[in-house]
Amino acid sequence: MENPFSAESAVRVNRDLMSVQVLYFGLIRNLVGAAEEALSLPAGATVRQLFDLLADKHGAPFRDALFTAEGTLLANAIVLLDGKNILYANGLDTEIPPDSSAHILLTMTAIGGG
Amino acid sequence: MNSSEPLRHLDSPHEDVWIKSTCYMCWNTCGIMVNRVNGVAVKIEGNPECPQNHGKTCAKGNSGHISLYDPHRVLAPLRRTNPTKGFDVDPMWQPISWDEALALLETKLKKIRADDPRKLVLASFDTRAQSGIFWMAWASAFGTPNQWGGAANYFCGNGFHPVTYLTHGTWFGEPDLRRCQYLILFGTQNGSVVNHLPMDLAAKMADAQMAGMKLVVVDPVGIHAGSTAHEWIPIRPGTDSALALAMIDVLLNEDGIYDREFLRSFTNGPYLVRGDGRYLRDPASNKPLVWDPEAGRTIPFDHPEASRMALEGTFAINGETSPTAFTLFKQHVRKFTPERASEATTIPADTIRRLAREFGAAARIGSKVTIDGEELPLRPAAANWYRGAIAHKHAMLNGLAIQFLNVIVGAIDVPGGHLGSNPLSETPPLRWAPIASADGLLIPQGFARRRKPPYPATKVKAPETLDLIDLAPVAPYGTTFFTEALLHPEKFKLPYSPEMLILSRCNPLMTCANPEVMAEAIKKFPFIVAFACEMTETAQFADLLLPDAHYLERLDVFPNEPTEFMAAGEGEWYWMIRQPVVSPLGQARPWVEVLYELADRLGFLGHAYQLLNGVLDLKQPFAYSATAKYSWEELADRWAKSWFGPDRGLAWFKENGFIVSGRKSVREAYPRIFLKPRIPIYLEYFLEAGREVERTTRELGIDWDTSDYQALVEWKPCPAYDSARPGYDLFVVNFKLPFHALSYTSRNAFLAGLSEQNTYAYSIVLNADTARQKGIRNGDRIRLESPEGYAVEGHALLSECVHREVAAVAGCFGRKSPGLARSYRRGVHFNTLVPHSFERIDALSAALDSCVKVKVTRLKE
Numbered sequence: 001m002e003n004p005f006s007a008e009s010a011v012r013v014n015r016d017l018m019s020v021q022v023l024y025f026g027l028i029r030n031l032v033g034a035a036e037e038a039l040s041l042p043a044g045a046t047v048r049q050l051f052d053l054l055a056d057k058h059g060a061p062f063r064d065a066l067f068t069a070e071g072t073l074l075a076n077a078i079v080l081l082d083g084k085n086i087l088y089a090n091g092l093d094t095e096i097p098p099d100s101s102a103h104i105l106l107t108m109t110a111i112g113g114g
Numbered sequence: 115m116n117s118s119e120p121l122r123h124l125d126s127p128h129e130d131v132w133i134k135s136t137c138y139m140c141w142n143t144c145g146i147m148v149n150r151v152n153g154v155a156v157k158i159e160g161n162p163e164c165p166q167n168h169g170k171t172c173a174k175g176n177s178g179h180i181s182l183y184d185p186h187r188v189l190a191p192l193r194r195t196n197p198t199k200g201f202d203v204d205p206m207w208q209p210i211s212w213d214e215a216l217a218l219l220e221t222k223l224k225k226i227r228a229d230d231p232r233k234l235v236l237a238s239f240d241t242r243a244q245s246g247i248f249w250m251a252w253a254s255a256f257g258t259p260n261q262w263g264g265a266a267n268y269f270c271g272n273g274f275h276p277v278t279y280l281t282h283g284t285w286f287g288e289p290d291l292r293r294c295q296y297l298i299l300f301g302t303q304n305g306s307v308v309n310h311l312p313m314d315l316a317a318k319m320a321d322a323q324m325a326g327m328k329l330v331v332v333d334p335v336g337i338h339a340g341s342t343a344h345e346w347i348p349i350r351p352g353t354d355s356a357l358a359l360a361m362i363d364v365l366l367n368e369d370g371i372y373d374r375e376f377l378r379s380f381t382n383g384p385y386l387v388r389g390d391g392r393y394l395r396d397p398a399s400n401k402p403l404v405w406d407p408e409a410g411r412t413i414p415f416d417h418p419e420a421s422r423m424a425l426e427g428t429f430a431i432n433g434e435t436s437p438t439a440f441t442l443f444k445q446h447v448r449k450f451t452p453e454r455a456s457e458a459t460t461i462p463a464d465t466i467r468r469l470a471r472e473f474g475a476a477a478r479i480g481s482k483v484t485i486d487g488e489e490l491p492l493r494p495a496a497a498n499w500y501r502g503a504i505a506h507k508h509a510m511l512n513g514l515a516i517q518f519l520n521v522i523v524g525a526i527d528v529p530g531g532h533l534g535s536n537p538l539s540e541t542p543p544l545r546w547a548p549i550a551s552a553d554g555l556l557i558p559q560g561f562a563r564r565r566k567p568p569y570p571a572t573k574v575k576a577p578e579t580l581d582l583i584d585l586a587p588v589a590p591y592g593t594t595f596f597t598e599a600l601l602h603p604e605k606f607k608l609p610y611s612p613e614m615l616i617l618s619r620c621n622p623l624m625t626c627a628n629p630e631v632m633a634e635a636i637k638k639f640p641f642i643v644a645f646a647c648e649m650t651e652t653a654q655f656a657d658l659l660l661p662d663a664h665y666l667e668r669l670d671v672f673p674n675e676p677t678e679f680m681a682a683g684e685g686e687w688y689w690m691i692r693q694p695v696v697s698p699l700g701q702a703r704p705w706v707e708v709l710y711e712l713a714d715r716l717g718f719l720g721h722a723y724q725l726l727n728g729v730l731d732l733k734q735p736f737a738y739s740a741t742a743k744y745s746w747e748e749l750a751d752r753w754a755k756s757w758f759g760p761d762r763g764l765a766w767f768k769e770n771g772f773i774v775s776g777r778k779s780v781r782e783a784y785p786r787i788f789l790k791p792r793i794p795i796y797l798e799y800f801l802e803a804g805r806e807v808e809r810t811t812r813e814l815g816i817d818w819d820t821s822d823y824q825a826l827v828e829w830k831p832c833p834a835y836d837s838a839r840p841g842y843d844l845f846v847v848n849f850k851l852p853f854h855a856l857s858y859t860s861r862n863a864f865l866a867g868l869s870e871q872n873t874y875a876y877s878i879v880l881n882a883d884t885a886r887q888k889g890i891r892n893g894d895r896i897r898l899e900s901p902e903g904y905a906v907e908g909h910a911l912l913s914e915c916v917h918r919e920v921a922a923v924a925g926c927f928g929r930k931s932p933g934l935a936r937s938y939r940r941g942v943h944f945n946t947l948v949p950h951s952f953e954r955i956d957a958l959s960a961a962l963d964s965c966v967k968v969k970v971t972r973l974k975e
Binding site: 025026027029030063064067068069070071072074075076078080083085087088103105106107108109110111 | 231232241242246247250251253254255257258259261263267545551552553557558559562563564565566567570571572573574575587590591593721724725727728729731734737799802803806
């Protein structure tokens with residue numbers, strides 16, 4: 001079945017597209033090879049759909065760098081939507097407002113032991 | 115005051131102030147008051163108002179200013195001129211200026227960053243507070259994922275933290291000493307001014323014992339915690355989980371003492387399991403299924419009628435018989451009979467049965483207590499564990515087995531039981547609560563996300579980092595693998611070689627394993643930059659040695675992370691500050707501030723700020739601007755104001771030392787019954803994780819042990835048990851003293867003086883009967899030698915407080931750097947005896963096995 005949120009589909013769909021500016025910080029830049037990019041998504045799309053689109057574009061390493069084997073965000077992956085952490089909204093199911101700016105951060109996790 | 119100024123008016127002080135700060139003589143964070151007279155820190159006491167330690171400090175905390183003014187401190191940048199590196203090699207240091215040092219670093223870092231930023235490695239145990247969070251953001255903005263603990267985390271909490279993550283949803287845990295009536299400690303000295311929250315737990319332990327709590331200490335060494343216990347149970351090293359599983363067997367299969375309601379409601383015990391070990395899942399939703407005994411059918415675990423799900427039983431479903439996970443668990447532990455455990459542990463079977471029954475009875479299953487109007491289960495029995503039980507090859511399985519004692523009696527995050535360190539917060543400035551995975555199991559949130567939880571498993575793939583964490587999907591960190599990757603890069607096929615190590619506040623040559631092996635590993639770095647207060651063994655291997663600020667010279671807001679350094683259970687939410695008491699001596703500078711100056715020179719300062727805005731959840735108008743450049747104090751001030759409001763900036767914290775942001779509600783203190791996510795007693799997800807590791811390592815041609823990826827916990831003997839070489843008949847163990855931590859404190863003149871007065875500190879402790887049989891007398895000079903040929907020497911101390919098969923060595927002594935005047939070659943260095951090999955590392959948790967057999971020989975004086 002065609003992924004309705006694939007890059008190709010997003011371009012084909014004429015109705016109600018919105019733009020999202022995605023900015024990368026930290027270790028994810030190594031993988032994406034850019035500091036930011038502009039994308040088009042169907043109006044009302046969620047963060048999860050944004051990531052589907054990005055994973056289509058950047059491949060499996062992108063998904064593996066940000067998600068657990070079960071598909072939850074890694075502890076060291078932070079997603080801000082217009083400056084607000086999606087964990088304090090609806091997580092990956094947070095709806096993206098039009099003309100949003102999404103910050104995707106990937107940092108080291110702290111280690112310990114003591 | 116500038117430290118180079120002469121002291122003035124000592125006979126008539128014009129300044130005599132007490133400054134509130136936070137101790138850093140161990141990894142805990144006690145509130146302190148430092149008396150500064152005429153610019154000199156002269157005395158340290160506990161801050162009586164601080165909830166962290168109630169005005170108490172230990173000997174380590176009292177002596178922090180002695181390290182500050184140590185005449186052997188590193189106080190100027192030095193550059194190595196002798197390319198040869200070794201313990202007895204003179205680095206031939208030459209002084210250079212900070213300007214020269216920074217220019218050199220800028221050039222080298224710029225080249226690495228342009229080439230492949232992963233070639234830079236940062237190593238530090240300074241992982242908390244402003245410094246910890248900021249250097250990790252620095253590294254992430256630079257572009258390197260390579261961090262190396264290089265410290266005690268080779269074997270300390272590896273089998274503890276993943277277990278508290280899985281069962282509490284947080285990084286640390288402790289017994290609820292306010293209400294506990296029966297506590298068993300496995301290989302930890304909680305409450306004896308050692309390990310976690312030493313002053314808080316020491317006070318609570320004393321109160322609990324005065325109030326009648328029975329303390330049982332299971333440990334090969336009974337010198338400190340054991341001597342204050344009602345009962346000390348000497349155990350053969352590495353067999354703690356055999357004891358725990360036998361106790362579970364007695365409770366489940368002999369006496370039927372277990373909390374059925376807790377197991378049904380709060381664990382995955384009711385989940386049905388297929389013949390291949392995987393959950394039986396709903397074909398439509400893929401959710402694990404449970405058995406509804408009233409309807410006689412399967413339903414998803416989160417079905418509205420699932421409250422009546424069966425905990426036990428085997429059910430015929432679609433032609434296959436499916437037991438519940440708890441049924442499998444219960445059957446599985448049958449093989450750990452007290453008789454079998456007795457053979458492993460040397461503890462009599464009758465004693466094991468008695469301990470199990472005492473524990474089960476003390477848990478008072480079914481009892482309730484009302485706190486602030488909320489009726490809660492009361493389970494006043496707990497088992498706790500730490501390094502002694504888990505510094506072993508099968509660390510994570512060991513830790514799980516002990517924690518499951520608490521789980522089966524329902525003593526998890528309820529009054530009296532084992533508590534997680536604040537897995538739930540509903541109090542500003544930060545709120546968090548564990549969430550449920552698709553399978554209904556606990557996923558930590560909030561501050562606990564600063565570290566890597568073991569669940570859900572991370573994706574297994576060809577390793578990108580030197581800690582090989584990509585091949586350890588359920589480990590919280592892979593520090594120990596780092597050494598193997600450095601020593602044997604061809605084995606792991608990393609796509610690059612490390613170029614530079616930046617290191618601070620850790621000393622891998624002394625705190626990890628045999629120093630010669632660790633030295634070979636560290637020499638793989640072509641260029642080493644060490645920030646150091648003292649001339650440690652590792653600092654001696656540096657190419658560039660930079661003077662680091664002492665903790666009494668530096669600013670760090672919020673060092674007491676709530677998932678580790680804030681007491682669990684009832685109490686207050688509080689946030690502390692570590693502030694400079696004096697200006698840095700000589701040319702010392704706080705190491706992370708230096709990194710941020712380099713970030714500015716290298717052009718990624720704004721990038722680091724933007725990462726920090728996300729990590730710290732900073733809000734406008736206090737969030738960091740990507741185009742600004744802030745001082746360290748401004749960064750702290752903005753952070754404090756963003757979290758606590760514009761009138762609670764750095765100045766307020768400097769004056770007050772800490773803030774109490776609220777009293778914990780009952781839900782926050784005892785969250786278990788208020789949370790939906792479940793605890794896994796059946797580790798089904800290990801099966802898939804292990805399969806992925808096996809597949810990936812096979813494809814990569816890496817020989818990797820996956821046998822511990824099993825759904826049911828198990829005791830397995832350490833590799834040392836396979837050694838049958840004649841004469842190597844004792845186990846050597848390491849134990850902690852209340853006045854030392856890590857390697858850092860051993861050079862402190864006050865504490866070194868205490869060690870010289872203490873009977874145990876610099877000795878090798880042998881069981882008196884065993885020693886006599888070997889013709890060894892008190893005070894004899896003896897040699898311990900491992901099968902690998904590693905050896906240490908020291909004076910024998912004969913004691914009844916050590917297991918008859920054990921030689922015990924305290925602390926981290928026997929320092930090898932001549933620059934550490936008071937501790938150089940004093941005492942015995944335990945880690946010298948610890949081999950480092952891939953076969954001795956726990957594939958689940960990356961713990962290094964410190965179970966070593968030795969031959970003891972009496973030497974002529």
